[in-house]
Amino acid sequence: MKNYSVVGKSVRRLDAEEKATGKAVFSSDFTLPGMLYGKVLRSPYAHARIVSIDTTEAEKLPGVKAVITYKNTPRELFNTSATMTFTVPAQKPVLDQYIFDNVVRYVGDEVAAVAAISEKVAEEALQLIKVEYEELPAVFDPLEAMKPEAPDIHANCKEGKNIIGEIIKISMGDVEKGFKECDHVIEKTFKLPIVKQVQMETQAAVAQVEVNGKITVWSTTQTPHPTRMILGKIFGVPVSKIRVLNPPYVGGGFGVRIGLSAKAEPIAVALAMQAGKPVRVVYSREEDFMASDTRHGGYVTVKLGAKKDGTFHALDLKAVLNGGAYCSFSTETPGVLGAMGLAVYRVPNQSYYGHSVYTNVIPAGAMRGFGNPQAMFPIESVVDMMAEEVGLDPLELRLKNIMRAGDPWCLPYPCQSTGLAECIERGAKSIGWERRGSLNQPGAKKLRGIGVGVGTHVSNSWPFCVDYDNAIVTIQQDGSIHLASGVPDIGTGTSTVLPQLAAEVLGVRLEEVSLAFGDTQSTPFDIGSHASRTLYAAGTAVVAAAEDVRKQLLEYAGNFLKVSPERLDIKDSVIYITGQELVEDCAGTGLCNTGEGRRSVTLQELAYHAHLRNKQFIGVGRIVPENAPPWHAHFAEVEVDTETGQVKVIKVAAAHDVGKAINPAIVEGQIEGGVLMGVGYALSEEILHDAKGRPLHNSLHKYMLPTAEDVPEIDAIVVEAEDPSGPFGAKGVGETGLVPTAGAIANAVYNATGVRFYEIPLTQEKVFRALKAAKNSKNSTS
Amino acid sequence: MSAKTLTFTLNGELTRVVVEPSDMLVDVLRDKLNLIGVKKGCGKGECGACTVIMNGDAVNSCLIPALKAEGAVVETVEGIGGPGKYHPLQESFMDLGAIQCGFCTPGMIMSAKALLDKNDQPTREEIREAIAGNICRCTGYVKIEKAVSAAAEKIREGK
Numbered sequence: 001m002k003n004y005s006v007v008g009k010s011v012r013r014l015d016a017e018e019k020a021t022g023k024a025v026f027s028s029d030f031t032l033p034g035m036l037y038g039k040v041l042r043s044p045y046a047h048a049r050i051v052s053i054d055t056t057e058a059e060k061l062p063g064v065k066a067v068i069t070y071k072n073t074p075r076e077l078f079n080t081s082a083t084m085t086f087t088v089p090a091q092k093p094v095l096d097q098y099i100f101d102n103v104v105r106y107v108g109d110e111v112a113a114v115a116a117i118s119e120k121v122a123e124e125a126l127q128l129i130k131v132e133y134e135e136l137p138a139v140f141d142p143l144e145a146m147k148p149e150a151p152d153i154h155a156n157c158k159e160g161k162n163i164i165g166e167i168i169k170i171s172m173g174d175v176e177k178g179f180k181e182c183d184h185v186i187e188k189t190f191k192l193p194i195v196k197q198v199q200m201e202t203q204a205a206v207a208q209v210e211v212n213g214k215i216t217v218w219s220t221t222q223t224p225h226p227t228r229m230i231l232g233k234i235f236g237v238p239v240s241k242i243r244v245l246n247p248p249y250v251g252g253g254f255g256v257r258i259g260l261s262a263k264a265e266p267i268a269v270a271l272a273m274q275a276g277k278p279v280r281v282v283y284s285r286e287e288d289f290m291a292s293d294t295r296h297g298g299y300v301t302v303k304l305g306a307k308k309d310g311t312f313h314a315l316d317l318k319a320v321l322n323g324g325a326y327c328s329f330s331t332e333t334p335g336v337l338g339a340m341g342l343a344v345y346r347v348p349n350q351s352y353y354g355h356s357v358y359t360n361v362i363p364a365g366a367m368r369g370f371g372n373p374q375a376m377f378p379i380e381s382v383v384d385m386m387a388e389e390v391g392l393d394p395l396e397l398r399l400k401n402i403m404r405a406g407d408p409w410c411l412p413y414p415c416q417s418t419g420l421a422e423c424i425e426r427g428a429k430s431i432g433w434e435r436r437g438s439l440n441q442p443g444a445k446k447l448r449g450i451g452v453g454v455g456t457h458v459s460n461s462w463p464f465c466v467d468y469d470n471a472i473v474t475i476q477q478d479g480s481i482h483l484a485s486g487v488p489d490i491g492t493g494t495s496t497v498l499p500q501l502a503a504e505v506l507g508v509r510l511e512e513v514s515l516a517f518g519d520t521q522s523t524p525f526d527i528g529s530h531a532s533r534t535l536y537a538a539g540t541a542v543v544a545a546a547e548d549v550r551k552q553l554l555e556y557a558g559n560f561l562k563v564s565p566e567r568l569d570i571k572d573s574v575i576y577i578t579g580q581e582l583v584e585d586c587a588g589t590g591l592c593n594t595g596e597g598r599r600s601v602t603l604q605e606l607a608y609h610a611h612l613r614n615k616q617f618i619g620v621g622r623i624v625p626e627n628a629p630p631w632h633a634h635f636a637e638v639e640v641d642t643e644t645g646q647v648k649v650i651k652v653a654a655a656h657d658v659g660k661a662i663n664p665a666i667v668e669g670q671i672e673g674g675v676l677m678g679v680g681y682a683l684s685e686e687i688l689h690d691a692k693g694r695p696l697h698n699s700l701h702k703y704m705l706p707t708a709e710d711v712p713e714i715d716a717i718v719v720e721a722e723d724p725s726g727p728f729g730a731k732g733v734g735e736t737g738l739v740p741t742a743g744a745i746a747n748a749v750y751n752a753t754g755v756r757f758y759e760i761p762l763t764q765e766k767v768f769r770a771l772k773a774a775k776n777s778k779n780s781t782s
Numbered sequence: 783m784s785a786k787t788l789t790f791t792l793n794g795e796l797t798r799v800v801v802e803p804s805d806m807l808v809d810v811l812r813d814k815l816n817l818i819g820v821k822k823g824c825g826k827g828e829c830g831a832c833t834v835i836m837n838g839d840a841v842n843s844c845l846i847p848a849l850k851a852e853g854a855v856v857e858t859v860e861g862i863g864g865p866g867k868y869h870p871l872q873e874s875f876m877d878l879g880a881i882q883c884g885f886c887t888p889g890m891i892m893s894a895k896a897l898l899d900k901n902d903q904p905t906r907e908e909i910r911e912a913i914a915g916n917i918c919r920c921t922g923y924v925k926i927e928k929a930v931s932a933a934a935e936k937i938r939e940g941k
Binding site: 019025251253666676700705714 | 821823824825828831859872876877879883884885909919924
């Protein structure tokens with residue numbers, strides 16, 4: 001293994017000091033002189049036509065500076081997600097919403113907005129807007145919404161009743177024939193809940209419109225450059241006149257703002273245009289819950305066929321997802337669900353059919369894992385059932401069938417690396433897999449169990465979506481280094497690891513590199529921070545830019561030192577002739593004359609030498625990333641209280657093949673955070689709606705996410721099967737911690753109790769009822 | 783109801799500020815005194831991002847009417863340390879990877895400080911209980927718990 005000086009080191013995050021002292025600025029902190037505060041009026045009905053809307057009283061309230069509705073805002077269709085800017089032809093993005101419409105399609109849908117001198121005045125004004133609604137029939141379940149009698153939520157559903165965009169179909173081999181050749185076939189349907197990202201900073205944007213029409217938006221977006229394109233389309237303004245940036249910090253993302261931050265940006269811009277003053281729109285936590293993308297819930301069916309010896313031979317997946325009232329990532333999510341679900345195991349005959357369906361609930365979009373967790377809880381449950389049916393240990397069955405590097409698969413890029421077998425081996429050791437089966441004393445009320453779940457993911461979204469990156473490295477006249485990359489840091493450490501890559505390539509200390517990021521004005525186009533791509537893809541552009549400028553530096557230094565550039569290397573900001581010992585540390589001195597001709601030159605001296613001769617070193621990286629599969633195996637040990645139905649997770653051993661870990665502490669943090677989010681997905685998190693479509697879980701007290709007191713022991717195990725396509729061999733890690741967790745926990749619950757669940761979350765009530773039913777049926781048959 | 787002058791000790795300095803009786807402490811700290819380290823994640827006392835220490839106890843400043851702070855001693859993250867003299871909690875949060883997006887960090891640090899001010903030998907359960915009202919969605923709390931534990935050790939060594 002190579003020795004690196006900056007890469008592979010758990011250096012302190014470069015944003016740590018600002019964040020630990022309360023100095024870090026987030027969108028919701030950002031203020032401008034004369035700034036107004038925007039608030040949004042939302043629909044109380046799940047589906048209704050606005051018969052009339054009267055804003056005169058609201059406009060008269062002192063302190064109100066603008067009131068906007070569908071009558072005085074652009075009638076330009078858009079999609080709040082970045083899909084509208086990166087859908088690959090011949091597919092077309094679904095554009096199905098306006099800033100405001102005269103029909104509302106879910107409880108929380110935007111009806112009007114007010115800008116006023118304070119949030120209090122704006123809220124008061126909202127109460128004065130008179131709206132008359134005509135209620136329309138509503139539907140909340142995707143299967144119901146596909147029935148002929150269901151209301152049409154949008155026109156132009158070409159593939160079937162309320163079906164959003166295109167139906168995704170994937171196939172390899174002959175699945176029908178394949179099943180006929182199998183000795184064992186298991187088919188089960190699973191129900192998945194609607195869950196929420198619950199990033200700590202709610203959706204927020206501050207918009208300023210200058211007299212000359214130039215628009216600046218500070219916001220929580222994960223994708224400033226695509227967001228600028230969306231705003232350009234909505235407002236009919238050239239994107240060159242729009243600047244979108246983070247200020248620069250973003251309080252989490254988890255997919256909820258890939259594109260617009262719900263509608264914070266366009267509402268802030270429309271209000272700012274109307275008021276002639278800057279406007280800040282910050283969603284309340286309740287608004288964030290009820291009117292900002294969720295994870296898709298829905299139904300997933302797995303049909304798995306195996307030969308007598310356990311060799312998988314045929315796999316068929318079907319998914320019907322709840323897309324909610326408007327299309328966000330509702331065509332891509334079922335695509336990733338199918339593609340990732342089919343990619344984990346070597347199955348010669350496989351097929352997938354999946355889509356989303358419009359309903360009258362909150363729109364579903366991207367959330368960490370992006371369809372993959374919805375695939376893997378069902379798949380890993382069925383794989384466990386198959387192990388039992390063929391009589392093999394679940395680990396043995398998995399090891400027999402998992403993908404190997406070079407195997408054919410359904411994805412449009414090769415599988416060049418996999419550390420999954422190592423993940424399974426190390427995770428099993430950590431959890432003590434051999435204890436499985438002897439965990440409980442006869443008659444125990446609290447039962448222990450151990451389960452496993454495995455999976456893969458992507459390291460960016462190419463070739464499923466448009467996905468490319470640019471980066472610029474500029475050597476300043478004093479030899480210090482400026483790096484520009486258009487990706488935000490949503491908390492995942494981007495603003496630390498990208499400089500780590502540049503510093504490694506350039507042979508300088510990390511402190512020498514400063515980064516401009518998350519800003520369309522100071523960085524070249526980048527598709528953004530999502531899809532586990534930021535380090536892998538934006539990092540590839542950074543490495544390319546750094547290599548470009550390094551080449552220029554060495555060529556210039558070759559002339560300067562009168563040697564061929566191939567003989568030169570850089571260390572600690574000193575370019576030196578290799579094979580000769582440096583007699584002193586020249587860094588920063590500007591003088592390295594050893595007495596027998598120059599052997600080295602500092603970047604500082606070289607950059608200034610070039611400057612005086614009218615030259616600057618500028619490296620450009622322009623790349624289209626390949627893609628690479630990260631792999632993972634989670635092992636969960638649970639304790640089920642059979643008298644109360646409570647499931648407690650004791651430990652999760654989470655082994656992840658991330659390729660080269662550029663900053664291992666950050667990698668561990670990603671895994672640990674993902675695991676706990678996965679524990680919430682498995683056990684407690686869910687947004688339910690009442691009969692009128694009103695969300696029952698719209699606050700942190702009602703939405704049951706894990707707190708510090710719910711954390712199991714988490715063993716984050718980093719496996720480094722380097723992928724040739726990634727920067728220094730790195731792959732994605734941002735999403736994978738969540739992907740296999742629910743499957744591992746559900747399998748552990750089965751191992752403990754003998755009861756199989758086809759629905760998550762495994763709430764206390766659900767488990768209690770299922771255990772009771774199992775006991776009753778056992779009693780009645782015995 | 784008319785505006786009143788609130789007088790209290792904020793981060794060691796006697797502070798006077800004009801507030802409305804309906805103002806909550808979080809908004810006065812953020813909007814009138816520019817202490818943006820006091821984050822607002824829910825406004826309902828459910829996320830802990832706005833945690834400050836008032837008269838020695840960690841409180842959700844979004845639940846405290848500003849005038850309740852009359853005569854009180856209030857500490858925010860801005861007052862506990864900075865470059866050159868970081869609080870041990872800030873040091874260990876930075877060094878042990880306990881910070882990701884950073885939005886929960888100030889409130890988390892203040893909850894932990896209220897604990898360590900009273901008890902510099904906390905058990906794992908006491909640490910978890912102290913920060914149970916502070917939601918973090920990024921870290922899984924693993925490195926936060928370790929950072930609090932490490933800071934307690936530093937504080938004990940420094941005594």
